Amino acid sequence: MxxxxxxxxxxxxxxxxxxxxxxxxxxxxxxxPSPLSAGSASPTVAGPSAAPxxxxxxxxxxxxxxxxxxxxxxxxxNAPSPTASGPKPLSGRQLKPxxxxxxxxxxxxxxxxxxxxxxxxxxxxxxxxMLLGNPCNWLTSASGNSLAAGYETAHAEELVSEDVNEAxxxxxxxxxxxxxKQLALIRAYADKCKTYTGQDWDKKxxxxxxxxxxxxxxxxxxxxxxxxxxxxxxARDVLAVRIGDKxxxxxxxxxxxxxxxIRDLAVPIAKHIKEVSP
Numbered sequence: 001m002x003x004x005x006x007x008x009x010x011x012x013x014x015x016x017x018x019x020x021x022x023x024x025x026x027x028x029x030x031x032x033p034s035p036l037s038a039g040s041a042s043p044t045v046a047g048p049s050a051a052p053x054x055x056x057x058x059x060x061x062x063x064x065x066x067x068x069x070x071x072x073x074x075x076x077x078n079a080p081s082p083t084a085s086g087p088k089p090l091s092g093r094q095l096k097p098x099x100x101x102x103x104x105x106x107x108x109x110x111x112x113x114x115x116x117x118x119x120x121x122x123x124x125x126x127x128x129x130m131l132l133g134n135p136c137n138w139l140t141s142a143s144g145n146s147l148a149a150g151y152e153t154a155h156a157e158e159l160v161s162e163d164v165n166e167a168x169x170x171x172x173x174x175x176x177x178x179x180x181k182q183l184a185l186i187r188a189y190a191d192k193c194k195t196y197t198g199q200d201w202d203k204k205x206x207x208x209x210x211x212x213x214x215x216x217x218x219x220x221x222x223x224x225x226x227x228x229x230x231x232x233x234x235a236r237d238v239l240a241v242r243i244g245d246k247x248x249x250x251x252x253x254x255x256x257x258x259x260x261x262i263r264d265l266a267v268p269i270a271k272h273i274k275e276v277s278p
Contacts, residue, residue: 002140002198002206002233005255089173089245090277092119095156098171098273106268109160118156131185136193139210139227140236144170144249147186147238151178152247165260167252169269174245183221183242187212190225198229206233215263219243219270224263235259239266243273 096118102111129150145157148170155172174182190212198206207230215222219241227236234255239262241248248270252260 002200002229002231005232005234087176087245089123089153089175091121091123091173092154092156093121095154095171095173095246098277099156099158099169100160100269100272104268104272105160106265109162109265112159112161112166115159116156117158119154123153129182129185131189132192134189136196136208136210137198139189139193139196140198140208140229142236142238142251144168144238144240144251147240147251148172148182148247148249150182150185151175152182160265162260162265164256165252165254165258167250167260167262167265169265170247170249170251171273172247172249174247176245179242179245179247180221182247183223183240186225186240187223200231200233206230215239215241218263218266219248219274222266222270237262239263241266241270243270244277246273246277248273 096116099116100109100111105111131147131150145155145168148155151174152172153174155170157168157170160167160169172179172182190210193210195210196208198208200206208227209230210225210227212223212225215224220243222239222241225238225240227238229235234253236251236253237259238249238251241250248266250262250266250269252262
């Protein structure tokens with residue numbers, strides 16, 4: 001289901017009311033994508049009071065935490081994959097200081113209190129990169145947390161706001177060479193899903209158009225993914241930046257007023273990471 005956008009004049013109060021009213025459609029929390037499914041791209045539509053089902057194509061609104069929420073499936077302490085080679089990736093504890101703080105955020109941005117999460121000193125074994133197996137309608141509410149999954153070994157993330165427009169910041173670490181592979185997976189997934197059809201609350205079709213463009217002079221390489229539905233429904237903007245063996249992914253939507261200016265946010269963060277990270 002594709003949720004209608006909230007008019008700009010409604011402001012933050014209407015945004016909260018709209019989010020509460022639409023609870024159960026899909027994830028507005030930028031780190032709560034709809035449950036993953038490797039099945040058909042055709043969505044299974046839930047009723048207004050039901051939790052989202054696998055493959056639900058709803059545009060982002062607040063819902064109960066999904067299995068993909070940060071910390072919902074904390075990794076079991078273990079060593080990096082024995083088949084991987086090269087320097088050990090940074091842990092979540094080492095990635096955390098690379099994220100912006102209230103003092104270092106660009107002007108106009110504020111930190112959400114207690115929104116930072118990380119994987120601590122734990123590492124995940126390199127999982128199989130299943131991104132291409134997900135249905136296209138899953139992309140409607142995909143976040144940095146979910147798009148980074150594949151070769152990622154550890155991560156840290158937080159939530160920030162530009163006025164009433166929220167943006168998620170996700171930073172993941174990888175073994176040498178695999179951050180490049182993960183970025184290629186994201187690009188291939190978006191290319192596979194250039195157009196697909198979701199549904200609104202009345203089960204009417206909502207066409208989506210997905211575009212990916214390269215972004216120059218940002219990290220070692222960067223792409224911007226935009227998912228735009230036809231009609232007054234929430235669009236999604238994702239910026240993925242590779243910085244060595246790390247991926248910085250920012251995401252936001254325009255369910256309230258407009259898309260956040262994530263490019264302006266990404267530039268100083270990527271520059272800082274490149275300058276100070278090991």
